[in-house]
Amino acid sequence: MTKFIIRRVLSLIPTMFIIVTLSFFLIRFAPGGPFSSEKKLPEQVLQNILKKYHMDEPLGKQYLRYMGDILKGDLGPSYRYKDQTVTELIKQTMPNSILLGSIALGLAVFFGVGVGIISALKQNRWQDYMAMSLAVVGISVPLFVIGPILQLVFAMKLHLLPTSGWITGRAGILALIMPAFTLSFPYFAYIARLSRGSVLEVLRSDYIRTARAKGLKESVVVAKHVLKGAMLPVVSYLGPAFAGIITGSVVVETVFVVPGVGKIFVQSALNRDYTLIMGDIIVYSLILVAMNFVVDIVYGFLDPRIAYK
Amino acid sequence: MTDEVILQVKDLKTYFHVDEGIVKAVDGVSFNLRKGETLGIVGESGSGKSVTNLSIINMIPNPPGRIAGGEVLFHGADLLKMPVKDLRSIRGNKISMIFQDPMTSLNPFLRISTQMVETIVLHQGLDKKAAKAKAIEMLKLAGIPAPEKRIDQYPHQFSGGMRQRVMIAMGLSCNPEILIADEPTSALDVTIQAQILDLMKDLTARLGTAVILITHSLGVVAGMCDTLCVMYAGRVVERGATGEIFAEPKHPYTQGLIKSVPRLDQAQGDRLRSIRGQPPNVIDLPDCCPFYPRCDKAMDICKRKYPATTEYGNGRAVSCWLYTEAK
Amino acid sequence: MSPKKNQAVNEFNQQVKPVSLWADAWKRLRKNKMALFGLWVVGIYVTVSLAAPILPLYDFSSQELTHVNLPPSLKPAGQVALQRLQKRIAELEAAGGFREDLKSDLVSAKAEYERLTAEISTKPVHQRVYILGTDYLGRDMLARTIYGGRISIMIGLVGTITAVLIGIVIGSIAGYVGGRTDNFLMRFVDILYGLPYMLVVIILMSLVPEGTNSIVILFVAIAALSWLTIARVVRGQIMSLKNAEFVEAARSMGAGSGRIIFRHLLPNTLGVIIIFATLQLPSFIMNESFLSFLGLGVSAPSASWGTLVSEGVQGMELYPWRLLVPAIAMTLFLFAMNFLGDGLRDALDPQSKNRT
Ligand SMILES: Nc1ncnc2c1ncn2[C@@H]1O[C@H](COP(=O)(O)OP(=O)(O)O)[C@@H](O)[C@H]1O
Ligand code: SF4
Ligand SMILES: [Mg+2]
Numbered sequence: 001m002t003k004f005i006i007r008r009v010l011s012l013i014p015t016m017f018i019i020v021t022l023s024f025f026l027i028r029f030a031p032g033g034p035f036s037s038e039k040k041l042p043e044q045v046l047q048n049i050l051k052k053y054h055m056d057e058p059l060g061k062q063y064l065r066y067m068g069d070i071l072k073g074d075l076g077p078s079y080r081y082k083d084q085t086v087t088e089l090i091k092q093t094m095p096n097s098i099l100l101g102s103i104a105l106g107l108a109v110f111f112g113v114g115v116g117i118i119s120a121l122k123q124n125r126w127q128d129y130m131a132m133s134l135a136v137v138g139i140s141v142p143l144f145v146i147g148p149i150l151q152l153v154f155a156m157k158l159h160l161l162p163t164s165g166w167i168t169g170r171a172g173i174l175a176l177i178m179p180a181f182t183l184s185f186p187y188f189a190y191i192a193r194l195s196r197g198s199v200l201e202v203l204r205s206d207y208i209r210t211a212r213a214k215g216l217k218e219s220v221v222v223a224k225h226v227l228k229g230a231m232l233p234v235v236s237y238l239g240p241a242f243a244g245i246i247t248g249s250v251v252v253e254t255v256f257v258v259p260g261v262g263k264i265f266v267q268s269a270l271n272r273d274y275t276l277i278m279g280d281i282i283v284y285s286l287i288l289v290a291m292n293f294v295v296d297i298v299y300g301f302l303d304p305r306i307a308y309k
Numbered sequence: 310m311t312d313e314v315i316l317q318v319k320d321l322k323t324y325f326h327v328d329e330g331i332v333k334a335v336d337g338v339s340f341n342l343r344k345g346e347t348l349g350i351v352g353e354s355g356s357g358k359s360v361t362n363l364s365i366i367n368m369i370p371n372p373p374g375r376i377a378g379g380e381v382l383f384h385g386a387d388l389l390k391m392p393v394k395d396l397r398s399i400r401g402n403k404i405s406m407i408f409q410d411p412m413t414s415l416n417p418f419l420r421i422s423t424q425m426v427e428t429i430v431l432h433q434g435l436d437k438k439a440a441k442a443k444a445i446e447m448l449k450l451a452g453i454p455a456p457e458k459r460i461d462q463y464p465h466q467f468s469g470g471m472r473q474r475v476m477i478a479m480g481l482s483c484n485p486e487i488l489i490a491d492e493p494t495s496a497l498d499v500t501i502q503a504q505i506l507d508l509m510k511d512l513t514a515r516l517g518t519a520v521i522l523i524t525h526s527l528g529v530v531a532g533m534c535d536t537l538c539v540m541y542a543g544r545v546v547e548r549g550a551t552g553e554i555f556a557e558p559k560h561p562y563t564q565g566l567i568k569s570v571p572r573l574d575q576a577q578g579d580r581l582r583s584i585r586g587q588p589p590n591v592i593d594l595p596d597c598c599p600f601y602p603r604c605d606k607a608m609d610i611c612k613r614k615y616p617a618t619t620e621y622g623n624g625r626a627v628s629c630w631l632y633t634e635a636k
Numbered sequence: 637m638s639p640k641k642n643q644a645v646n647e648f649n650q651q652v653k654p655v656s657l658w659a660d661a662w663k664r665l666r667k668n669k670m671a672l673f674g675l676w677v678v679g680i681y682v683t684v685s686l687a688a689p690i691l692p693l694y695d696f697s698s699q700e701l702t703h704v705n706l707p708p709s710l711k712p713a714g715q716v717a718l719q720r721l722q723k724r725i726a727e728l729e730a731a732g733g734f735r736e737d738l739k740s741d742l743v744s745a746k747a748e749y750e751r752l753t754a755e756i757s758t759k760p761v762h763q764r765v766y767i768l769g770t771d772y773l774g775r776d777m778l779a780r781t782i783y784g785g786r787i788s789i790m791i792g793l794v795g796t797i798t799a800v801l802i803g804i805v806i807g808s809i810a811g812y813v814g815g816r817t818d819n820f821l822m823r824f825v826d827i828l829y830g831l832p833y834m835l836v837v838i839i840l841m842s843l844v845p846e847g848t849n850s851i852v853i854l855f856v857a858i859a860a861l862s863w864l865t866i867a868r869v870v871r872g873q874i875m876s877l878k879n880a881e882f883v884e885a886a887r888s889m890g891a892g893s894g895r896i897i898f899r900h901l902l903p904n905t906l907g908v909i910i911i912f913a914t915l916q917l918p919s920f921i922m923n924e925s926f927l928s929f930l931g932l933g934v935s936a937p938s939a940s941w942g943t944l945v946s947e948g949v950q951g952m953e954l955y956p957w958r959l960l961v962p963a964i965a966m967t968l969f970l971f972a973m974n975f976l977g978d979g980l981r982d983a984l985d986p987q988s989k990n991r992t
């Protein structure tokens with residue numbers, strides 16, 4: 001087990017190396033630099049700026065310098081947010097995004113699995129129809145529609161919740177409710193459908209027939225024999241779900257003005273703030289890779305057939 | 310084997326409502342099982358053997374299935390009308406089941422110990438420790454080497470034959486009166502089949518358990534069973550003592566089945582004969598003998614009406630127009 | 637009752653209806669009310685989108701400054717605007733003659749009122765009826781939503797077709813050739829699968845020089861990363877069919893690989909391809925509008941549903957129809973597509989009915 005973990009961690013290094021290298025060169029060769037959209041600068045000023053950011057050096061040297069900096073945890077200065085380094089920007093925004101994302105994922109898993117199981121156990125009854133219609137709504141309605149509509153209803157019309165802002169502001173924890181529910185909704189929907197399907201599949205399996213033939217109560221059959229196997233697909237979906245939540249948080253943070261990575265990510269893309277984009281890519285890939293790693297381990301715990309080799 | 314009848318199945322009917330129509334998977338099946346008896350149910354795949362036995366412990370998936378009629382009397386009490394709670398105290402306790410595919414019949418996510426102990430604790434009222442000791446004893450009886458160690462393993466760590474031994478140990482762990490074995494060896498290697506059958510025969514004889522052995526192979530039945538039911542398209546077409554049926558099969562289908570069994574004493578060059586044609590799809594069958602398209606002796610009436618059952622006493626009976634007139 | 641000669645009969649002389657996969661699927665689909673509803677809605681949307689240029693719609697891009705932010709109404713626009721001015725004048729007068737800053741507002745409102753009364757009967761624009769209201773530049777929301785839908789649906793269609801084609805090619809190669817090629821391709825697919833690909837698209841969009849036609853880039857960017865599922869599915873199907881008897885037969889008769897793939901294997905995977913294409917289309921539209929919402933997608937003067945929603949979000953407290961009209965139009969379509977997709981899957985692949 002320990003060996004497996006060490007090997008998995010080591011295998012992350014080349015993956016990260018490739019991601020960083022690829023994005024470095026992709027971005028350097030992209031047309032239109034970070035300063036191209038500003039007013040035409042005098043030649044001398046431009047030279048100074050390029051010099052300041054070491055962009056006048058040969059590409060190889062820039063690359064080595066960047067790699068060295070990254071190892072030191074320095075992601076360079078932001079081209080746009082003057083006087084702030086990318087590391088600082090990410091450090092300020094990351095905790096907010098992680099908080100929002102984890103709450104959303106937690107809500108999605110909790111309600112998704114619950115609703116999915118109920119749906120499966122009440123297959124083709126009204127509970128099932130209700131739950132699955134709600135799930136189709138969740139899958140069909142884009143985040144940037146749900147978000148504003150929730151704002152319109154709960155903040156502007158009913159005045160129950162703050163329109164936007166963050167927990168550090170006046171609204172406190174209330175400010176988290178709408179963004180977290182909005183972000184979790186599509187993944188709730190997907191997880192509900194997924195767990196319904198997999199519970200139904202397990203319910204039809206031979207070993208459930210055995211458990212029933214042994215005289216076990218239906219509640220014991222479900223709790224002890226069905227759930228573990230049925231949750232495996234949900235666990236493997238957590239990786240993609242997290243990737244999705246990261247993507248979704250870009251919209252949700254924009255709509256609800258949450259000071260998170262997603263928001264500065266969009267801005268960095270709109271502004272072509274290349275060092276910031278790179279920093280975001282690196283951080284996002286790290287999170288994703290770490291998440292998939294956790295999912296693998298949880299999966300292994302649930303499924304005894306998986307041997308860590 | 311005594312004469313005390315412990316299970317009576319009377320005119321059992323189990324139908325499935327599917328898109329294409331009504332599947333009469335079991336349509337008027339009757340038989341008796343006596344204490345300690347081994348009863349074989351034979352028939353081609355799809356003839357309704359498994360459905361019959363799931364109906365006995367009232368475990369037909371509904372929908373699409375429905376038990377449309379009949380009685381299953383266990384010591385005189387109708388299992389089909391019993392409250393679920395009472396029925397559960399019989400399942401796995403007085404009547405237990407072993408299924409065809411040992412690879413999928415055990416829960417892959419739980420240790421063997423968990424799966425065996427839960428049954429023993431549930432029905433025998435033992436505490437977990439005593440139940441585990443009992444489980445280990447059963448595994449030893451079932452011929453599993455080093456059961457103290459293996460009991461804590463997961464099903465995937467056992468071979469197919471070993472898993473079926475585990476299933477047998479689990480099935481017999483509460484000392485049931487009836488063990489229903491649904492094709493227990495069909496999914497196993499030929500060499501292991503005989504071992505498993507011997508084990509079942511040996512253990513059930515020792516414990517005095519009555520057995521309903523479902524199989525599609527007459528070869529299996531011959532050495533194991535006291536009595537036989539031959540099923541075709543959801544009905545029992547012939548039943549009686551195994552020896553009598555082998556000696557003098559009456560129904561053309563039984564005759565065909567017996568002719569198709571390979572025999573050691575068969576003369577060289579005698580070709581094995583299999584029954585021509587396919588077993589029917591039992592959706593919306595008209596009133597007729599369902600065997601007539603494949604029957605060499607089919608008559609006009611066979612196409613119009615299902616033959617009544619002719620009883621010969623001693624549990625011997627046949628449903629075929631050839632014998633109704635003779636009577 | 638003797639069955640007709642050309643009708644199939646089983647051994648019991650019962651008529652057996654010939655069941656073709658497609659007829660059977662259609663029968664199942666017709667029983668599924670939600671799927672039928674989906675089919676109807678999608679049909680209506682597609683018809684309206686195609687017919688938009690010949691429908692009696694106002695120009696979706698012409699701005700009419702006196703008609704800014706008019707609410708949905710069945711009355712002529714001139715009257716609606718007049719009523720609104722009257723209300724405003726009344727409000728301003730009530731708010732008091734004391735406040736200096738409101739005085740100039742009142743004056744200009746009154747002047748506007750005079751002007752509008754004068755020209756209301758002469759200018760034909762004021763006879764327009766905006767049943768779904770107007771936006772912040774006085775453009776007809778109905779026309780904008782329909783034309784926005786045209787663009788969204790078109791992007792969805794072209795993207796889906798591209799993705800399906802790429803997916804079919806790569807999936808068939810991987811499934812048919814197998815071995816190392818398969819291994820390599822599927823590894824590649826696995827890696828891409830793990831990416832939050834909309835973020836990759838965002839980065840790609842930010843790399844494109846400003847001023848390029850962003851719709852084209854959007855097509856390419858989304859399609860380039862959406863063929864993964866189809867490729868996996870097609871590969872699986874082809875692998876399971878590859879050694880089927882009818883393929884062996886074709887091969888023994890000297891059919892080449894290309895012929896086997898196109899004549900024998902792909903037609904048999906058509907069902908799954910249709911299912912996935914139907915489910916892919918709404919996700920395309922969502923992704924496109926996601927980018928447009930962020931300002932990285934379709935750019936003015938073109939508009940997609942995403943752009944309209946993002947415009948509507950500004951000022952939604954005062955002018956909620958500007959958000960609700962495109963939001964509902966879009967959601968209804970996505971809804972219908974998803975129901976249709978689910979229905980098609982249940983109909984074409986009944987075993988999958990109880991999966992997700
Ligand atoms: N869950 C079910 N739904 C529909 N039909 C079923 C179901 N289970 C069994 N059947 C039908 O009942 C008939 C008898 O099946 P079964 O008892 O399993 O045959 P076997 O004799 O091989 O055990 C078959 O035609 C089968 O199609
Ligand atoms: S009833 Fe007729 S068709 Fe059926 S087995 Fe007897 S002879 Fe054959
Ligand atoms: Mg069976």
